Amino acid sequence: MQEHSALLTRFHQKRREQHVWRRRGSSPAAPASLPDDYDLLREILLRLPPQPSSLPRASVVCKLWRAVTTDPKFLQCFRAHHxxxxxxxxxxxxxxxxxxxxxxxxxxxxxxxxxxxxxxxxxxxxxxxxxxxxxxxxxxxxxxxxxxxxxxxxxxxxxxxxxxxxxxxxxxxxxxxxxxxxxxxxxxxxxxxxxxxxxxxxxxxxxxxxxxxxxxxxxxxxxxxxxxxxxxxxxxxxxxxxxxxxxxxxxxxxxxxxxxxxxxxxxxxxxxxxxxxxxxxxxxxxxxxxxxxxxxxxxxxxxxxxxxxxxxxxxxxxxxxxxxxxxxxxxxxxxxxxxxxxxxxxxxxxxxxxxxxxxxxxxxxxxxxxxxxxxxxxxxxx
CATH class of the missing domain: 2.120.10 (Neuraminidase)
Structure with a gap:
């Protein structure tokens, strides 16, 4: 649970940083230590419990989350993780x-x-x-x-x-x-x-x-x-x-x-x-x-x-x-x-x-x- 919370915090922090850079009209160089949004979000969602409602409920958060949770490759990784x-x-x-x-x-x-x-x-x-x-x-x-x-x-x-x-x-x-x-x-x-x-x-x-x-x-x-x-x-x-x-x-x-x-x-x-x-x-x-x-x-x-x-x-x-x-x-x-x-x-x-x-x-x-x-x-x- 602590690992899941830490990943979620990193995800939101990175989203805020990207929002600031977009408002300034330029884009930052991606830090080598952090994956992009999609990969980081995948790591977060992989840690959801394997119950039937977990992924459908996550998919209604936004289009990005829906894209991840319905990706066949992600579903395969989700099952392999659990x-x-x-x-x-x-x-x-x-x-x-x-x-x-x-x-x-x-x-x-x-x-x-x-x-x-x-x-x-x-x-x-x-x-x-x-x-x-x-x-x-x-x-x-x-x-x-x-x-x-x-x-x-x-x-x-x-x-x-x-x-x-x-x-x-x-x-x-x-x-x-x-x-x-x-x-x-x-x-x-x-x-x-x-x-x-x-x-x-x-x-x-x-x-x-x-x-x-x-x-x-x-x-x-x-x-x-x-x-x-x-x-x-x-x-x-x-x-x-x-x-x-x-x-x-x-x-x-x-x-x-x-x-x-x-x-x-x-x-x-x-x-x-x-x-x-x-x-x-x-x-x-x-x-x-x-x-x-x-x-x-x-x-x-x-x-x-x-x-x-x-x-x-x-x-x-x-x-x-x-x-x-x-x-x-x-x-x-x-x-x-x-x-x-x-x-x-x-x-x-x-x-x-x-x-x-x-x-x-x-x-x-x-x-x-x-x-x-x-x-x-x-x-x-x-």
């Missing part, structure tokens, strides 16, 4: 006269996105369900059509992918991710780049997990991308690892949890060191684990921290017996490191590093929530 896109909301089922896939925003006004803006159109029918969200895309399973659909809510685009024949008789899960790997590319800021679909399958006749890149094992949990591998929880509190580069699948043993946490809800996360980790929620505590692999390839699970929810301001006080029993983890946002939890008939996000909570809404329906993160500037996409 790297991680914001959490715009999540996709999940809506219960009412009919069950369908809907978008629920998490941001407050003026960044709050109307749910209808991110409608999945023909994919939101009752029989379809979300497999996961990543890099500005939503992967929807359409069992009746024997296909999955990659939806891009911001651009409105959809691409249909047929399910391989050998996967149609088994339970399945899947993941979508951006395939662009060029230098400087920012995931979540692209809406027309190639993508990859990974499908996992557990055939009914045996227990061998299959995977392909186009690239399906229904464990009921969405995948988590950590480094160059996708991870799914299995039924024994371990996990499946799919190496995207080697296109190989392996089974990882989970941590030695106590009975309380073994019977709680578990979520794969990105640990602070960039390695795979686990969050286990057994009310009222959240326990964070990370997996360390030494130079000999021996893996060890370590407890990073255990947090009592009673000590977090913004979450409900201790529950009585009538309210307890349904507390669970509903989802996880990779880019922002937030988990979604269900406590006391309400859904909350909790930032795992700061343990800062935010109440989203009240509901009596417990279901999977699929966080959707992306850079989004209204008016710049179809």
């Amino acid at each position: 790297r991680k896109p914001p959490l715009l909301g999540y996709f999940g089922a809506a219960f009412g006269d009919k069950v369908e896939i809907v978008f629920r925003p998490t941001l407050d006004h003026p960044d709050r996105i109307p749910p209808e803006r991110f409608s999945l159109r023909g994919c939101s029918r009752r029989e379809n369900y979300v497999l996961g969200c990543r890099h500005g895309r939503v992967l929807v399973d359409c069992p009746a059509q024997k296909e999955v659909v990659v939806c891009e809510p911001i651009s409105g685009g959809q691409r249909r992918v047929a399910v391989p024949p050998e996967f149609k008789n088994g339970f399945h899960d899947g993941a979508v991710l951006c395939a662009a790997g060029d230098q400087g590319h920012v995931h979540g800021g692209c809406h027309s780049c190639p993508f990859k679909v990974v499908l996992l399958c557990m055939p009914e006749e045996d227990n061998r997990a299959l995977a392909c890149l186009y690239a399906r094992y229904d464990c009921g949990y969405p995948s988590i991308l950590v480094g160059d591998a996708l991870y799914w929880l299995d039924m024994s509190n371990g996990m499946l690892e799919f190496d995207l580069d080697g296109q190989s699948i392996s089974v990882i043993t989970g941590p030695p949890m106590t009975d309380d946490f073994c019977h709680g809800s578990i979520q794969i996360i990105k640990a602070e060191d960039g390695v795979v980790g686990l969050a286990s929620f057994s009310y009222p505590s959240i326990q964070i684990w990370q997996r360390k692999v030494n130079c000999n390839g021996v893996a060890t699970w370590l407890v990073c921290k255990t947090v009592d929810l009673h000590n977090i301001i913004g979450l409900p006080p201790q529950l009585d017996e009538r309210d307890s029993g349904m507390e669970t983890i509903l989802g996880y946002a990779e880019d922002t490191n937030d988990i979604l939890i269900y406590v006391h008939s309400s859904v909350y996000t909790v930032q795992l590093k700061s343990m800062q909570p935010k109440k989203l809404h009240e509901t009596h329906h417990v279901m999977d929530y699929h966080p959707f993160t992306s850079f989004y500037t209204p008016g710049t996409h179809a």
Whole structure:
């Protein structure tokens, strides 16, 4: 914030100096230590928060600001500067006269996105369900059509992918991710780049997990991308690892949890060191684990921290017996490191590093929530 204020002060000072020189009928020699107005303004605007309203609000200041904030090269630099896109909301089922896939925003006004803006159109029918969200895309399973659909809510685009024949008789899960790997590319800021679909399958006749890149094992949990591998929880509190580069699948043993946490809800996360980790929620505590692999390839699970929810301001006080029993983890946002939890008939996000909570809404329906993160500037996409 101090750096942003200093740049803004320099910008206004330079504008005043140029105004004085114009009144005198001559122009100054540009100081070598200062960039011109346009470059300096770019540096200022790059530091605006990556929320949907930031650039549109800046663009109405004047023609110069509008020229900067709508420049495609600036937009690319803006996303590269922030790297991680914001959490715009999540996709999940809506219960009412009919069950369908809907978008629920998490941001407050003026960044709050109307749910209808991110409608999945023909994919939101009752029989379809979300497999996961990543890099500005939503992967929807359409069992009746024997296909999955990659939806891009911001651009409105959809691409249909047929399910391989050998996967149609088994339970399945899947993941979508951006395939662009060029230098400087920012995931979540692209809406027309190639993508990859990974499908996992557990055939009914045996227990061998299959995977392909186009690239399906229904464990009921969405995948988590950590480094160059996708991870799914299995039924024994371990996990499946799919190496995207080697296109190989392996089974990882989970941590030695106590009975309380073994019977709680578990979520794969990105640990602070960039390695795979686990969050286990057994009310009222959240326990964070990370997996360390030494130079000999021996893996060890370590407890990073255990947090009592009673000590977090913004979450409900201790529950009585009538309210307890349904507390669970509903989802996880990779880019922002937030988990979604269900406590006391309400859904909350909790930032795992700061343990800062935010109440989203009240509901009596417990279901999977699929966080959707992306850079989004209204008016710049179809």
